[in-house]
Amino acid sequence: MTSAPTPAELVAQKALMVRLETLRLSRIAGAGHYSGTFSAAELLAALYYRQLRLDPANPRWPERDRFILSKGHAAIGLYPILADLGYFDASLLDSYTRLGSPFGDHPDMRKIPGIDFSSGSLGHGLSIGLGMALAGRVSRRDYRVYVMVGDGELAEGQVWEAAMAAGHFGAGRLVCLVDRNRLGIDGPTEDVMAAEPIEARFAAFGWSCQRIDGHDVDAVLGAFEALGDADYAPPQLIVADTVKGRGVARMENDVNWHVGNLGPEDYEDVRRELIEGASRGH
Amino acid sequence: MATERPSREAGLDQSEVFRGDLRAKESESGVTRRSIPAFVAGEELADLADHDGRVVVLTADLASANRLNDFAARHPERFFNMGIAEKNMISVAAGLASTGLVPFVGTFASFAALLGYEQVRTDCAYPGMAVRVLAHHSGMSLGYYGSSHHALEDLAAMRAVADLTVACASDANQLRAMLRASIDLPGALYLRLGRGRDPEVYERVPEDFRFGAATRLRDGRDVTIVTTGSEVHPSLAAAELLATRGLSVGVIDMATIKPLDVEAVRDAQTCGVVVTVEEHSVIGGLGGAVAETLCDLRSSAALLRHGVPDQYVEIGPPAALYAHYRLDPPGITEVVLTFVSSLG
Numbered sequence A: 001m002t003s004a005p006t007p008a009e010l011v012a013q014k015a016l017m018v019r020l021e022t023l024r025l026s027r028i029a030g031a032g033h034y035s036g037t038f039s040a041a042e043l044l045a046a047l048y049y050r051q052l053r054l055d056p057a058n059p060r061w062p063e064r065d066r067f068i069l070s071k072g073h074a075a076i077g078l079y080p081i082l083a084d085l086g087y088f089d090a091s092l093l094d095s096y097t098r099l100g101s102p103f104g105d106h107p108d109m110r111k112i113p114g115i116d117f118s119s120g121s122l123g124h125g126l127s128i129g130l131g132m133a134l135a136g137r138v139s140r141r142d143y144r145v146y147v148m149v150g151d152g153e154l155a156e157g158q159v160w161e162a163a164m165a166a167g168h169f170g171a172g173r174l175v176c177l178v179d180r181n182r183l184g185i186d187g188p189t190e191d192v193m194a195a196e197p198i199e200a201r202f203a204a205f206g207w208s209c210q211r212i213d214g215h216d217v218d219a220v221l222g223a224f225e226a227l228g229d230a231d232y233a234p235p236q237l238i239v240a241d242t243v244k245g246r247g248v249a250r251m252e253n254d255v256n257w258h259v260g261n262l263g264p265e266d267y268e269d270v271r272r273e274l275i276e277g278a279s280r281g282h
Numbered sequence B: 001m002a003t004e005r006p007s008r009e010a011g012l013d014q015s016e017v018f019r020g021d022l023r024a025k026e027s028e029s030g031v032t033r034r035s036i037p038a039f040v041a042g043e044e045l046a047d048l049a050d051h052d053g054r055v056v057v058l059t060a061d062l063a064s065a066n067r068l069n070d071f072a073a074r075h076p077e078r079f080f081n082m083g084i085a086e087k088n089m090i091s092v093a094a095g096l097a098s099t100g101l102v103p104f105v106g107t108f109a110s111f112a113a114l115l116g117y118e119q120v121r122t123d124c125a126y127p128g129m130a131v132r133v134l135a136h137h138s139g140m141s142l143g144y145y146g147s148s149h150h151a152l153e154d155l156a157a158m159r160a161v162a163d164l165t166v167a168c169a170s171d172a173n174q175l176r177a178m179l180r181a182s183i184d185l186p187g188a189l190y191l192r193l194g195r196g197r198d199p200e201v202y203e204r205v206p207e208d209f210r211f212g213a214a215t216r217l218r219d220g221r222d223v224t225i226v227t228t229g230s231e232v233h234p235s236l237a238a239a240e241l242l243a244t245r246g247l248s249v250g251v252i253d254m255a256t257i258k259p260l261d262v263e264a265v266r267d268a269q270t271c272g273v274v275v276t277v278e279e280h281s282v283i284g285g286l287g288g289a290v291a292e293t294l295c296d297l298r299s300s301a302a303l304l305r306h307g308v309p310d311q312y313v314e315i316g317p318p319a320a321l322y323a324h325y326r327l328d329p330p331g332i333t334e335v336v337l338t339f340v341s342s343l344g
Helices: A007-029 A034-038 A041-051 A072-085 A090-095 A125-139 A157-169 A198-204 A217-225 A264-279 B022-028 B037-051 B069-074 B086-097 B109-115 B117-125 B154-159 B172-182 B229-244 B262-271 B286-296 B318-324 B329-342
Strands: A066-069 A145-150 A174-180 A208-213 A236-241 B055-059 B079-081 B102-108 B132-136 B164-168 B188-192 B215-218 B223-227 B249-253 B256-258 B273-281 B302-308
Touching: A007 A034, A007 A041, A007 A072, A007 A090, A007 A217, A007 A264, A034 A072, A041 A072, A041 A145, A041 A174, A041 A217, A066 A072, A066 A125, A072 A090, A125 A145, A125 A157, A125 A174, A125 B086, A125 B117, A157 A198, A157 B086, A174 A198, A198 A208, A198 A236, A208 A217, A217 A236, B037 B055, B037 B069, B037 B102, B037 B172, B055 B086, B069 B079, B086 B102, B086 B109, B086 B117, B102 B109, B109 B117, B109 B132, B109 B154, B109 B188, B117 B154, B117 B164, B117 B188, B154 B164, B154 B188, B154 B256, B154 B273, B154 B286, B172 B188, B215 B229, B223 B229, B223 B262, B223 B286, B223 B329, B229 B249, B229 B273, B229 B329, B249 B262, B256 B286, B262 B273, B262 B286, B273 B286, B273 B329, B286 B302, B302 B329, B318 B329
Parallel strands: A066 A145, A145 A174, A174 A236, A208 A236, B055 B079, B055 B102, B102 B132, B132 B188, B164 B188, B223 B249, B223 B273, B273 B302
Antiparallel strands: B164 B256, B215 B249
């Protein structure tokens, strides 16, 4: 009899599921945002299996924590989690990106239970999250709002409008997670449009900041445990240093895999590589 | 964004920019009673919020200009001044709305519609959020502030957005009715307002107002003017002038641009001549909507779309601009007469 997985083991297992499902769904679509999803896999798994206050049977539960995937192109990694948690039947994912499917490359809250807000146009999510956090204040609810942004997304001016406003209002229950995978579409963020110093920039707007290894599950869970839960407090930033394409050697740190498509033979190779890597604790 | 905002100048205290406004002079002489649409929103929303916990209000450093500070004074916990950051404000409102609140967002129409267009479309309309954008000082009502502060494209832009209601208030009473009706309106609303000095069209709050339904304000056999917002009052005045010239002119207040009241257009075209009048580009606004509908109806009625030509307008005080672009009563009168005579 095997013992129940530890929290870190559970998150790692679910992160593998995210990666494998990303492979599978990309094959249906004929292309996929592999690498920016792989960089976020541990973060997404840690959020949904250890951190968010949720009731999958009641997706609109007013007291739930909210999650906004502002880097909406990683939705391919979020859908399998929602299916796994029971928000909808997993077989529905087989329609991914096909005509009439609820599941597109970017998430649509009107079509998918468990999506707290539609996303896709970068730079909007932190503002939406701030609105949700202020709504919690107005409605006297103590939920938290988590927003995951990409590092390239930090070039969007609206992010900083939101960061400034969140600091101004003391939206302490707003948590911004930066998937710091260092690559945009055209190259390293520091070449295309420098994102650093990320914490200093947010801190200047009144945020409290942590920086962690986004693939170290213990570190991710530790950062979550360190979050404060008070309103009228600094909003909270977690910069997660990650590797774009994490888990697949040919994709890691290769800008060409922002959007890509694996051929049939490569598919099995990569699938094996992910499973073997996970079994080695990578 | 480093635009200098005339927040004080656009408010109650600074009359310099409006000193040449003929409409204001009309009212001072007692010809019309002054009413101030943009300025009743704060008070009306505060009244609504007394009984409805869903109402929240946001503005972008314009609470004194649009008098949303009347709301802030009574419901400070439900008021958010977001600073000069309109895109963030509209998206924040969408986040608020996602929890079931009904946010009203007030700023100049040029910034609400043009700067915030994607936020209105992607964060409000597309996900079906009950955000109400109060786009005040629309058209060229900011006069000599110039084209940066004019919104003459907003109806065309907003009309193309699916699942967005688009409406124009013609006076304070209609605005109150619209605000009340908006509380339970599904989805997002773009509500276009004047600059807060529009003369009274409706003697009392039209309690039967509903979005999507036009109001026939005047019957006429020869021509029907279909108008909206700030041009309703001058169109009525023009109809009076045209009567003295022997033309019987009806006037329809097409307060909702989208969804358009098709039956009202059908009614308008029965007299054979339709003139649309709007403080907006002749492209894509009310005139465009009516033209499309007449086409759909296979109407043989003659249509003239009267508005601002496809150009950036001259510098000038609002009243001078309305006269220059023939959007004041004498101008509308002249435009209609010329059109009718051209029909032979």
